[in-house]
Every structure is written in structure tokens, then in C-alpha cells.
Amino acid sequence: MRIADGMLTLQVMDNLSLTRRDVARLQAQLATGRQFMRPSEAPRAAARTLVLQNRLDHVERYQGSVEQSGGQLEVVEATLATLTELLQGARELAVGGGGGTLTAEDRARLAAEIEQLGQALFELGNTAWIGRYLYAGHRTQAPPLERTWAAGAWTYAYVGDHGEIRREVGPGQTVTLNLHGDAVFLPALATLESLRQALLANDEAAISAAGASLHADLEQALWHRSMVGVRSAHLEMTGEQLADMGYSYVKALSREQDTDIALAAANLAARESAYQASLAVSARLLQASLLDYLR
Amino acid sequence: MSGFFALELGIRGLRAQLIASQVIGHNIANSRTPGYSRQVADLRPPPDLRFTALGRTLTMGTGVTVTGIRRQREEFLDRLSRWHGTDLRRLETVQHSLDLVEMSFAEPAGFGPRQAVLRLWDGFHELAANPESGPVRSAVREEARALAANLSGLATRLEGQRTEHARTAADVVAEINQMAEQIAGLNRQIRMATLQQTEANDLEDRRDLLLDSLAGLVGAVSRRELDDSVTVSVAGSDIVQGDVALPLSSDVAGGVLRVLDSLGSPLSPTGGEMAGLIDLHNVRIPEYINLLDGFARQMADALNAVHRTGHGLDGSTGLDLYRYDPAAPARTLTLAPEVTASPLALAASAGGEPGDGEGALALARVLTDPTFGGQGAAEFWASAIGALGLEVESVTREVDNTRILARQAENRRAEVMGVNLDEETVHLLRSQHAYAAAARLISTADEMLDTLINRTGRVGR
Numbered sequence: 001m002r003i004a005d006g007m008l009t010l011q012v013m014d015n016l017s018l019t020r021r022d023v024a025r026l027q028a029q030l031a032t033g034r035q036f037m038r039p040s041e042a043p044r045a046a047a048r049t050l051v052l053q054n055r056l057d058h059v060e061r062y063q064g065s066v067e068q069s070g071g072q073l074e075v076v077e078a079t080l081a082t083l084t085e086l087l088q089g090a091r092e093l094a095v096g097g098g099g100g101t102l103t104a105e106d107r108a109r110l111a112a113e114i115e116q117l118g119q120a121l122f123e124l125g126n127t128a129w130i131g132r133y134l135y136a137g138h139r140t141q142a143p144p145l146e147r148t149w150a151a152g153a154w155t156y157a158y159v160g161d162h163g164e165i166r167r168e169v170g171p172g173q174t175v176t177l178n179l180h181g182d183a184v185f186l187p188a189l190a191t192l193e194s195l196r197q198a199l200l201a202n203d204e205a206a207i208s209a210a211g212a213s214l215h216a217d218l219e220q221a222l223w224h225r226s227m228v229g230v231r232s233a234h235l236e237m238t239g240e241q242l243a244d245m246g247y248s249y250v251k252a253l254s255r256e257q258d259t260d261i262a263l264a265a266a267n268l269a270a271r272e273s274a275y276q277a278s279l280a281v282s283a284r285l286l287q288a289s290l291l292d293y294l295r
Numbered sequence: 296m297s298g299f300f301a302l303e304l305g306i307r308g309l310r311a312q313l314i315a316s317q318v319i320g321h322n323i324a325n326s327r328t329p330g331y332s333r334q335v336a337d338l339r340p341p342p343d344l345r346f347t348a349l350g351r352t353l354t355m356g357t358g359v360t361v362t363g364i365r366r367q368r369e370e371f372l373d374r375l376s377r378w379h380g381t382d383l384r385r386l387e388t389v390q391h392s393l394d395l396v397e398m399s400f401a402e403p404a405g406f407g408p409r410q411a412v413l414r415l416w417d418g419f420h421e422l423a424a425n426p427e428s429g430p431v432r433s434a435v436r437e438e439a440r441a442l443a444a445n446l447s448g449l450a451t452r453l454e455g456q457r458t459e460h461a462r463t464a465a466d467v468v469a470e471i472n473q474m475a476e477q478i479a480g481l482n483r484q485i486r487m488a489t490l491q492q493t494e495a496n497d498l499e500d501r502r503d504l505l506l507d508s509l510a511g512l513v514g515a516v517s518r519r520e521l522d523d524s525v526t527v528s529v530a531g532s533d534i535v536q537g538d539v540a541l542p543l544s545s546d547v548a549g550g551v552l553r554v555l556d557s558l559g560s561p562l563s564p565t566g567g568e569m570a571g572l573i574d575l576h577n578v579r580i581p582e583y584i585n586l587l588d589g590f591a592r593q594m595a596d597a598l599n600a601v602h603r604t605g606h607g608l609d610g611s612t613g614l615d616l617y618r619y620d621p622a623a624p625a626r627t628l629t630l631a632p633e634v635t636a637s638p639l640a641l642a643a644s645a646g647g648e649p650g651d652g653e654g655a656l657a658l659a660r661v662l663t664d665p666t667f668g669g670q671g672a673a674e675f676w677a678s679a680i681g682a683l684g685l686e687v688e689s690v691t692r693e694v695d696n697t698r699i700l701a702r703q704a705e706n707r708r709a710e711v712m713g714v715n716l717d718e719e720t721v722h723l724l725r726s727q728h729a730y731a732a733a734a735r736l737i738s739t740a741d742e743m744l745d746t747l748i749n750r751t752g753r754v755g756r
Contacts, residue, residue: 004713
């Protein structure tokens with residue numbers, strides 16, 4: 001076979017550029033920590049990587065939602081805790097107020113205290129958190145409870161709606177964050193008002209009836225609290241599941257796209273020495289000529 | 296038989312070896328000239344001489360003569376080389392363009408439509424959690440705008456790439472016509488040389504080089520005629536016949552790039568840069584524009600349908616989120632003017648109350664629902680990018696394989712036509728020695744004649 005000079009130089013340049021391409025790719029893998037810079041370098045791995053990135057992104061979003069929801073549920077739980085305390089206080093007052101030794105003046109004083117409690121309860125129902133009324137359903141921009149004074153008695157009204165504040169914490173998985181003011185506060189407020197009226201009227205039978213109804217209200221408040229507690233616990237579990245899922249996605253993603261540093265470094269060293277060798281051989285090959293040996 | 300014959304013999308040798316070494320010199324000078332084929336002086340003994348001497352008829356050689364200077368070339372290898380070169384050029388053109396498409400989609404690390412979709416989905420969730428917040432609304436509107444801008448930017452870039460291919464095709468056609476013109480001119484010169492019974496080696500080299508280029512540009516094939524001219528044709532239509540070049544033209548009719556022969560009927564080149572450009576302009580790039588258009592239309596329609604049922608914080612309802620021109624959905628995709636005017640128009644609420652984020656959740660669900668070819672929006676782009684990666688990979692692999700084949704064909708051709716300086720040096724040495732020996736022959740003959748003329752017939756002087 002004849003070897004023309006042009007063939008030799010072309011071959012040398014082909015080989016050098018092939019080796020250099022390998023060296024450049026390994027260098028990029030090591031520098032970026034990624035096995036591929038473009039989808040076409042590993043299309044199947046790239047498609048899997050992108051799907052995993054999508055899932056991971058969703059999981060991170062859901063994790064954020066879980067955290068934010070947890071914050072709001074905590075505030076709701078705290079107001080419910082206050083509600084229970086207030087109602088317990090009111091019940092003690094009712095029990096005390098039902099005692100046969102009390103005079104009408106004592107009861108009037110108790111009535112004033114109950115009015116204070118009613119005021120506190122009313123304000124609790126209008127709790128706002130980050131610019132939002134918690135017990136107003138979807139009408140979060142206005143206080144949900146209103147009261148009017150007429151003929152010596154308070155009447156309470158709920159002006160919120162029954163909208164549910166829901167967060168998505170998983171595909172098709174939602175958690176409800178709010179309770180409605182009319183269910184949580186209105187009965188208790190009405191009971192307190194009737195207790196106040198009974199105390200003012202010095203009517204022992206009515207006082208004990210109001211006390212019994214306060215008991216029911218307290219039960220109701222505790223039930224609400226436990227419901228929120230269950231939601232919190234559920235949310236926490238979801239959060240843990242999401243964390244596990246996120247971790248597994250990160251792991252899978254790393255397997256698909258991250259450079260195996262040790263392997264890449266070893267390959268790079270091997271390719272580099274191949275490159276050196278081919279440079280040395282080419283230099284000697286291209287230099288040699290018959291003319292060097294003719295006088 | 297004359298005594299001067301040996302002198303004649305010597306001179307013939309001198310002349311022949313001088314010509315041979317000049318041919319070698321030409322080879323050496325052109326050892327790096329592209330398309331140059333090595334030439335060899337054809338040395339041959341002239342017709343022998345019969346004469347009667349010493350009582351018998353003798354046949355004696357009459358020295359050497361140069362019957363021609365031949366280029367070393369094999370037509371079959373030219374064809375093989377051009378055939379692979381045509382293929383390679385077409386694939387390289389496709390590869391370069393698809394590389395740009397791949398980079399435009401900015402995966403896996405940049406900001407492409409997939410990331411824009413994820414960000415918008417994230418934004419809708421943020422909006423669902425904070426439907427009353429002005430700043431959150433502005434941020435979500437930005438994400439929605441970024442997605443539209445991304446899709447329309449991509450569509451515009453691909454459309455521009457397509458236009459660029461049509462423009463390149465026009466340039467290529469001009470180049471082809473110029474080369475056809477040159478080949479027609481060379482055909483004339485070579486035919487003249489043939490008529491005068493001489494070689495036109497360097498002219499033929501130039502013509503072959505042009506034929507190589509034409510094969511790469513448009514997959515042209517050539518046929519050698521009896522008068523040594525070549526007829527060049529593209530997809531069955533002649534572009535050079537003898538001394539006449541028949542120019543091609545190109546146009547874009549109804550969004551389709553076409554190449555027309557000199558009579559105006561369309562051709563379909565199957566190889567070369569032109570075939571690659573036509574493939575890209577008419578098939579490959581439009582596929583990606585259609586992908587963007589289809590996605591933009593589906594996404595805008597689905598989001599709009601949900602957005603219209605929701606309510607903005609300003610009480611607006613029945614509004615679209617996106618707007619587009621059905622003729623080019625991706626390129627013209629923008630936010631609806633009401634949403635551009637105020638982020639309060641974003642319909643985060645399903646029922647109209649300010650704290651209601653159900654509308655935003657429904658919008659987010661549109662992006663994860665399997666409305667996009669049976670998948671969510673982000674998944675749709677993950678598979679589309681995967682498919683694009685596969686296409687680029689397979690073209691790249693084809694290019695690599697074809698490049699090896701083309702290089703092999705090129706090598707086989709170089710084996711015949713390439714200059715090897717060592718070989719030329721050896722030939723030069725041989726010519727030099729032969730020249731010296733021929734010179735010695737002349738001086739020897741001279742001495743012999745001297746003996747005959749000056750030193751004989753002096754007997755008794």
C-alpha cells in the first residue's frame with residue numbers, strides 16, 4: 001500500500017483530535033461534576049434526569065407547602081388552646097356563680113367578668129395572621145365576627161363564609177387549614193351572653209343551665225383542637241414522606257447525572273498519557289525523511 | 296547504421312531524464328496542493344531499428360522517448376470518495392443546525408420551557424397560599440410572562456434559523472452555478488487539449504476538485520464523455536453539458552424551500568449541503584416549531600379555560616390568562632392585556648372571595664394534568680428534550696460513521712494520487728543517475744568518434 005504524505009499528516013491530525021476530544025470531555029465532566037452537558041451526549045439518561053428533576057421540583061414545592069401549612073395550623077391550634085382556657089375560666093365562674101350563698105351584687109360582678117371573657121373570646125375569633133383573618137373562611141380581609149348591643153344584650157353574627165383554605169401537599173392530596181368562626185365561636189359566645197344575662201338576673205336555674213351548656217361548648221372546643229391536632233400530625237407525616245421521597249430523587253438524580261470523579265480522573269490520566277504518546281510518535285514520524293540520509 | 300547513432304541515443308536519454316525529473320519537481324512542488332494528482336512521465340523505447348550488419352539482420356533499440364505525462368488517478372475511487380463526501384456534508388449540515396436547536400432548549404442546566412413551566416407551577420401554588428398578596432401576584436405574573444417569553448423566544452429563534460437556511464441555500468446555489476460555469480470553461484480547454492492530442496493534467500485536476508466540491512454542495516454526479524468533457528447532473532438534471540452551464544435557482548414557495556433546474560422544474564437533491572438545508576428547512580426545524588406551537592396552544596387554551604371561571608382580587612372574572620395568534624401560537628404568545636395591566640386580575644379565587652386560592656390550585660393542576668400528549672407540561676418537555684437528544688445523538692453517530700467511511704475512501708484515493716516525497720526523492724535519484732550515465736554515453740561516443748576521425752587513416756604519416 002502506498003502511503004502518500006498527505007495521508008500520514010491527516011491520520012496524525014485525526015488521531016490527535018480524537019484524543020483531544022476525549023480529554024476535553026473528561027475535563028468538562030470533572031470541572032462541572034456532570035456526566036453530560038447536553039442531552040445528546042446521553043439522551044436516555046438525560047430524559048430520566050429531567051423527569052427526576054421535575055419530580056424533585058414538585059417535592060420541594062410540596063415540602064414548602066407543608067412547612068407553611070404547619071405554621072398556620074400552629075397558630076390555629078394556639079387560638080384554640082386560648083379558647084379552651086377562656087371557656088374553662090368561664091365554667092369555673094359559672095360553677096362559682098351558681099353557689100347559693102352569693103348575693104345579687106356578687107353575681108353582677110361575675111357578670112362583668114364574664115363580659116370581659118366574652119370580649120376576649122370575640123377578639124380571639126377575629127384573630128388575624130399575616131394579614132388574614134383565620135376564622136373567616138375565604139373572606140379573609142374582614143373580621144368574621146360582629147356584635148351588636150341592643151336592649152342590654154350582645155348579639156353576635158358571623159359574616160365570614162364557609163370556604164376552606166386548602167393547600168396541596170401532594171399530587172391530589174390536600175390539607176384544610178381553617179375552621180369557621182360560626183362553628184367555633186358563635187355557640188360559646190351565645191352561651192357566655194346567656195350566662196351573663198342569668199347572672200344579672202340572679203337566676204340560679206338559668207346559671208346552672210348556662211354552666212351545662214358551657215360544658216358542651218368546652219367539649220366542642222376540645223374536639224376542634226383535636227381535629228387540628230390530627231391534621232398537624234398528618235401533615236408532619238406527609239412532610240416526612242416528602243423528605244424521604246426527595247432524598248431518593250436526589251440520590252437517583254446523582255446516579256444519573258453526576259460524574260464518578262475517581263473513574264473520570266483515572267480515565268483522564270489514561271487519555272492524557274495516550275495523547276502525550278501520540279504527540280511524541282507523530283513528531284518523530286513527521287520529521288523523518290529520506291532527505292536526512294542523503295548527502 | 297551511423298556512428299553518430301550513439302550520440303543520438305545519449306541525447307534522447309538526457310532529454311527523457313530531464314523531463315522525468317521536471318515532472319518529479321512538479322510533484323514535489325505540488326505535494327501540498329489540494330486536489331493535485333501525482334504525475335508520472337511515461338518513458339518508452341521508440342520503435343526499434345532493423346539493420347543488416349555483420350552478415351545478419353539485427354534489431355536494436357533506439358533509446359528512450361517520453362510518450363506522455365500521465366496523472367495517477369482512478370475514476371472509481373473518485374466516485375467512491377464523492378459519494379461518501381456527499382453524504383458526510385449533508386449529515387454535517389443537519390448536525391450543526393440541530394446542535395443549535397439543542398442548545399436553544401437549554402437543557403439540562405439552563406432555563407428552557409421545562410424550567411419555566413416548573414416555575415409557573417410553583418408560582419400558582421404560592422398564589423394559592425397567598426391569594427391576597429400583591430407582591431406574590433406580581434411575582435407569579437412574572438413567571439407566567441417568563442414562560443410566554445421563553446416559548447416565543449424559542450419559536451422566533453427557530454424561525455430565524457429556518458430563514459437562515461433558506462438564505463444559505465441561495466448562497467449555495469450561487470456557488471454551484473459559479474462552479475458549473477468554471478467546469479464548462481474547463482471542459483472547453485480540456486477538449487481543445489484532447490484535440491491537439493496533449494494532456495491537460497492540471498486542468499483535469501482543477502475540474503476534479505470542482506466536481507468534489509459540487510458533490511459536497513449538492514450531490515452532483517458526473518459522466519465523462521468521449522471528448523473528455525464531463526456532463527454534470529443533479530438529481531437527474533444536467534447542470535453542465537460540454538461548454539454550457541445550466542444554472543440552478545432556489546426559492547421558498549408556501550414555506551417550502553425548493554431547488555429548480557434551468558427550466559424551472561423542481562429538483563430534489565438527495566445529498567450534499569443542499570439536501571441537508573432542504574431537510575432542515577422543510578422538515579426538521581418545522582417539527583420543533585410545531586412542537587412549540589402545539590404546546591403553546593394547548594397550554595394557553597387549558598389555562599385560559601380555567602382562568603375564565605375564576606375571579607381576580609379586583610372582582611374581574613371571565614378573563615383569559617394568555618393570548619396568542621392561532622397562525623403562530625408560540626411566537627405570539629403573551630399575557631392577556633388585563634393581566635399585564637394589573638396582577639390583581641390573576642384569577643386565584645374560584646368563588647370570588649379574597650382568601651380563596653382554589654382558582655390558583657386549579658391553574659396549577661392544569662400544568663400537571665395529562666393534557667399534553669398524555670403527560671403533564673414539565674413531563675411533556677422532559678420527553679421532548681429526550682427525543683431531541685436522541686435525534687441529535689443519532690445524527691452525530693451517523694456523522695462519525697460517515698466521516699470514517701469518507702476518510703477511508705479519501706485515503707484509497709490518496710494512495711493512488713497522493714505525493715510521497717521519499718518516493719519522489721528516490722525517483723529523482725534514479726533520473727539523476729540515468730542522466731549522468733546518458734551523459735557518459737555521449738562522452739564515450741564522442742571519444743569513439745574522436746578515435747575514428749582523428750586517429751585513424753594516419754598510417755605512414
